[in-house]
Amino acid sequence: MIKLDTTPVIASMDLVNIIEDKVPVELKISNISTDTISYYLPKIVPGTYQNNDYGKYIEQFKAFDKEGNELKVEKLDNNRWKIGNSKSLNKITYLVNDTFDIEETHEVFSATGTNIAQNENFILNLYAFVGYFGNMKEKKYNLFIKHPIDLEASTSLTEYLPKEPLAGAIYDTDVFIFKRYADLADSPIMYSVPDRVTFTINDIEVLLSVYSPNKVHRAAQLMPQMERMIRAQKNFLGYIDTTKKYSVLLYLSSAKSNDAKGFGALEHNTSTVVVLPESIPLKLLNESLTDIVSHEFFHIVTPLNIHSEEIHHFDYNNAKMSKHLWLYEGTVEYFSLLFQINQALITKEEFFERILEKINNSKNFDDTLSFTEMSENILQEHYNENYANVYEKGALISMCIDIIMREKSSGAYGILDLVKGLSGRFGSETPFKDEELLGIIEEISFTEVTDFLNAHVVNNIPIDYGFYLKKVGLIYNTVEVPSGYFIYEQEPFIKGSEATKKVVFTEGVERSNFLRKAGIRKNDILLGINEKKYTIKNIYDLFSDSNKWNVGDDILFIIERNNQILRFNSKVITPTVEKIMLEENPNATSQQIDNLKSWVND
Numbered sequence: 001m002i003k004l005d006t007t008p009v010i011a012s013m014d015l016v017n018i019i020e021d022k023v024p025v026e027l028k029i030s031n032i033s034t035d036t037i038s039y040y041l042p043k044i045v046p047g048t049y050q051n052n053d054y055g056k057y058i059e060q061f062k063a064f065d066k067e068g069n070e071l072k073v074e075k076l077d078n079n080r081w082k083i084g085n086s087k088s089l090n091k092i093t094y095l096v097n098d099t100f101d102i103e104e105t106h107e108v109f110s111a112t113g114t115n116i117a118q119n120e121n122f123i124l125n126l127y128a129f130v131g132y133f134g135n136m137k138e139k140k141y142n143l144f145i146k147h148p149i150d151l152e153a154s155t156s157l158t159e160y161l162p163k164e165p166l167a168g169a170i171y172d173t174d175v176f177i178f179k180r181y182a183d184l185a186d187s188p189i190m191y192s193v194p195d196r197v198t199f200t201i202n203d204i205e206v207l208l209s210v211y212s213p214n215k216v217h218r219a220a221q222l223m224p225q226m227e228r229m230i231r232a233q234k235n236f237l238g239y240i241d242t243t244k245k246y247s248v249l250l251y252l253s254s255a256k257s258n259d260a261k262g263f264g265a266l267e268h269n270t271s272t273v274v275v276l277p278e279s280i281p282l283k284l285l286n287e288s289l290t291d292i293v294s295h296e297f298f299h300i301v302t303p304l305n306i307h308s309e310e311i312h313h314f315d316y317n318n319a320k321m322s323k324h325l326w327l328y329e330g331t332v333e334y335f336s337l338l339f340q341i342n343q344a345l346i347t348k349e350e351f352f353e354r355i356l357e358k359i360n361n362s363k364n365f366d367d368t369l370s371f372t373e374m375s376e377n378i379l380q381e382h383y384n385e386n387y388a389n390v391y392e393k394g395a396l397i398s399m400c401i402d403i404i405m406r407e408k409s410s411g412a413y414g415i416l417d418l419v420k421g422l423s424g425r426f427g428s429e430t431p432f433k434d435e436e437l438l439g440i441i442e443e444i445s446f447t448e449v450t451d452f453l454n455a456h457v458v459n460n461i462p463i464d465y466g467f468y469l470k471k472v473g474l475i476y477n478t479v480e481v482p483s484g485y486f487i488y489e490q491e492p493f494i495k496g497s498e499a500t501k502k503v504v505f506t507e508g509v510e511r512s513n514f515l516r517k518a519g520i521r522k523n524d525i526l527l528g529i530n531e532k533k534y535t536i537k538n539i540y541d542l543f544s545d546s547n548k549w550n551v552g553d554d555i556l557f558i559i560e561r562n563n564q565i566l567r568f569n570s571k572v573i574t575p576t577v578e579k580i581m582l583e584e585n586p587n588a589t590s591q592q593i594d595n596l597k598s599w600v601n602d
Contacts, residue, residue, distance in 0.1 A: 007031055008140035008177075011130045015147040015191060016171045018118045022059065022095035025129055029089060032133075037086040041079045041131040042316035045112070045185060046303075047267050049321075049378045049387050052108045054128045055079030061094040079131075079317055096129050101258040110262035110275040115251065119148055121192045121211050123251055123273065125266075127185035127316070137181040137316075145174045147191050154196055154209030155189040156247040156270040182314065186268050190249040197223045202234045207247040213254055216278050217285060222250075225286040226293070232343035233297055236335075236416070240423055243300050247271035248293055252278035265292045269304045269428075272296035290345075295336040303328045305423040312431035323434045325375035326457055330394020331419065337395065338402070338416075342601045351600060352474065352582035355399065358392045359465050365389035371397070371457045397457060400468045401449055403599065407471050407591075408446045411598030418445050472596040473588030480576040485514055485546040488577045494526065496536035502526075502560075503534050503542075511577040518557055518570040525560040 010028040017024060027039075041055035055078045063071040063081075065088040072084035083089055099106065099113030100123070115123035130143065142160075145153070149165060149172055157176050165172040178184040196209035197219045208226050210219040226248065247270065253260040255277045265274040274296075276288055303311050308322040322328070341351040365386045371394070377383040402415040421444040426432055432440065438458070442450040455461045466476060486493050493508035493515060503526040509515040510522060526534050534542060549555070553572040558565065584596070596602065 008142045009133070009136070010142050010144070012144040013124075013129055013146070015122055015145060015151070018116065019095055021101070021116055021118070022097050023116055023122075023129065024093065025096055026091055026093045027130070028091045029133060032086045032089055034086055035084075037083050037089065038076070038134040039081045039083060039092060039131055040134070040317050042127050042185065043079050044319045044379070045125075045127050045316060046311060046314050047299075048109070048112050049325075050107065050384060051379060052112060053078040054108075055131075056106070057097040057099065057114075057128065059095045059097065061092065063092045064090055066090040098123075099128075100253075100260045103261055104257070109264065109266070110251075110253070110260035111264055111266040111273045113260070113262075115260070119151070120213070121251070122147075122151070122190065123249075124189040124191070125273065126187060126189065130184060132181045132316075139180065141178040141181065141184050143176045143178065143184065145176070145189070145191075146171055147174065150193055151191040152194045153189050153191055154194075154207060154247060154249055155187065156207070156243075156245045156268075157187050157189065185316070186270075188249060188268060188271055188273050190251065190273075195219050199223065199227050201227070201231050204230075204234065204243060205245045206230055207245070208250065209247065210250045210252065212252040212278055214278060217252060217282065221282060222286065222289065226289060229290050229294055229345070230297060232345055233294060233339055236339035236342050237298075237301065238416075238420075240301055240305070240420060243270045243304075245270055246297065246300070248274060248289075250274045250276070250289075252276055252280075254278055265296050267296040267299035269300065272299075290340075291336065294339065295332055298332040298335045298339075299328075301335075301419055301423060302331060305428055306419065306426055307431055308434045308437070309431040310434065319379070321376055321378050323372040323376045324437060325378065325390050326371050326394045326397050327437075329390040330396075331398045331415065333391045334395040334398035334402070334415070344601075348600055348602070355396075355469075356580065356582045358395055362389060362392040362396060365393065367393070367462045368460045370460045373460075393463075396463065396465060397453075400452060400456075400463060400465070401445075403468045403471050403595070404448050404452060405445060406595050406598050408448060410591075411594055413445075414598070418449070421445070469582065470585075471592060472599050473585050473592035474582050474596070475585045477581050477583045478578050479581055480513065481579045483512065483575050483577040484543070485512075485549070485575045486542050488512070494539065494542065496539050498536070500525075501536045503536065503539050508577075511579075512575065513577070514573055514575040517573065518555070519566075519568040520557065520559065521561070523561075526557070527560055527565070528558040530556050 007030055012026045014024045041058060043051050043053055061073060061081050063073050063083045065071060071089060074082045076082050098116035099108045100110065100115040112125060114125055114128045115121055149170055153174055160175040160177045190209055190211065192211040195218055196207060198205060198207050208219050208223060210217060210222065249271060253275055255261055260275050263276050265272050272293060274292060276285065308324060310320045310322040337354055340346045341348065369386055374383045374386055378387055398415055405413050405415060405418065418441065438450050438453055456463050491508055493506055493512055494503050495506055497504050505520055505522060505524045505526065507522045509520050528534060549572045551572055551574055555570050555572050557568040
């Protein structure tokens with residue numbers, strides 16, 4: 001008879017007795033049957049697509065037997081410690097440094113990192129504090145967190161046996177229980193003086209917890225838009241229901257040299273950690289949260305309910321990546337846009353403009369790169385530098401699938417129905433095999449969908465977006481819109497060269513009617529205008545000087561092109577740029593019009 005080891009790993013974190021800005025951690029373990037054992041901190045975690053080596057932030061790693069004798073420890077690499085005589089191992093101890101205050105020294109994205117601000121705030125992405133012993137990721141974990149009495153935990157976790165602290169106590173201890181290491185790694189906690197709100201939407205309890213060091217923003221201010229947004233998301237998703245609790249942990253950074261500067265979020269199955277600048281105005285903060293949190297919330301569908309074996313059995317130190325990032329990130333990004341038009345949070349014109357923006361942004365990446373090849377090899381440099389395209393072309397892939405399904409079903413089905421079908425077929429505990437996904441998609445949708453995926457996702461044929469947008473009655477149209485003389489929106493038509501200290505025209509000049517008619521070309525060097533000389537030192541004078549110009553004024557550009565000095569006489573005209581717009585085709589067929597109505601819920 002084989003006796004099963006049911007004893008948990010007992011992990012303890014001390015947020016009270018901080019040692020030089022580091023958190024003491026202790027893990028107790030028993031019943032080890034091997035002479036040596038390795039302990040790991042993750043090299044990479046799900047939802048991230050680069051190696052972060054969380055073991056780099058561990059110091060003073062020690063191992064002890066029951067009598068307190070120190071055991072031999074050998075550090076094998078950034079994330080692995082080998083412990084000798086492990087049959088007598090009783091506990092290990094170490095200190096954990098945070099990442100927020102040393103961000104200039106590493107590439108760990110803020111939302112995937114950690115914060116240790118004693119008596120103020122702790123961002124605990126637990127995988128950075130607690131690791132696992134070799135071949136023991138399936139063991140149960142009991143986690144004890146000692147914390148200052150006035151700092152409370154914000155998390156989707158349920159505390160085990162909560163109790164009121166004794167009167168006059170200066171600290172309390174929270175206890176959390178996890179079935180396996182993956183559950184611990186997927187459960188962030190933020191400790192801070194409470195500023196939070198909860199609300200319920202269709203049986204999901206939503207927690208919004210905010211840390212704003214200077215009290216610039218409060219949870220109560222952000223709640224109305226957050227509630228409106230998540231309610232719209234749930235209405236959009238319909239019966240898909242994968243979690244009963246969802247937490248948004250919002251850390252607002254001072255953006256000082258010792259604080260977080262990587263703004264964005266990391267999804268977890270039942271929560272998200274969001275990092276944004278505290279200085280952001282309330283309106284812009286609400287808009288940012290709508291875009292960011294809506295994306296992260298949709299991850300409750302994929303990869304929570306739809307994921308491959310590579311994700312289900314994730315290897316934190318020798319990760320094998322799935323081929324289907326287009327599904328995990330692209331579809332979620334598309335949903336975060338589609339639900340806003342579906343639920344009338346934005347206008348059709350705004351929706352079309354965002355689609356066009358993604359088309360334009362996707363041109364900044366390698367359009368001939370196979371998406372499945374990139375996904376499978378995302379940790380390699382060439383592929384990783386194209387990763388951000390999953391939020392541009394990845395979303396457009398889902399858009400095309402959506403349009404194909406609506407055309408084939410006369411508007412009855414779209415990509416949301418495909419995702420619902422996959423969710424029903426698999427679920428959180430049943431992964432799919434990477435190589436079988438496309439066949440399953442064909443079974444529950446249309447042959448044309450898998451033909452599209454094979455051509456443009458598996459293979460490397462660029463997508464003709466106009467071909468698919470025509471199916472929903474949309475066409476490209478070029479219009480003239482107002483601009484500045486040397487800038488349109490946030491895109492300047494000039495830049496300063498640090499090497500030469502000269503002012504150089506960028507490719508934006510090709511869009512500017514004023515500069516184009518004056519004869520200016522890309523890469524021309526501006527020497528002067530109307531006898532005033534310009535260099536990198538006074539480049540910003542161009543904007544203030546041009547504000548004094550009047551339409552019809554004579555103007556003289558002095559430029560250098562191919563080592564020749566040229567002088568262009570011109571007239572000041574009202575500056576505009578050519579802008580490509582997506583518009584409804586006035587000659588669209590009735591079927592195209594119906595497809596469009598189905599697509600945008602018009």
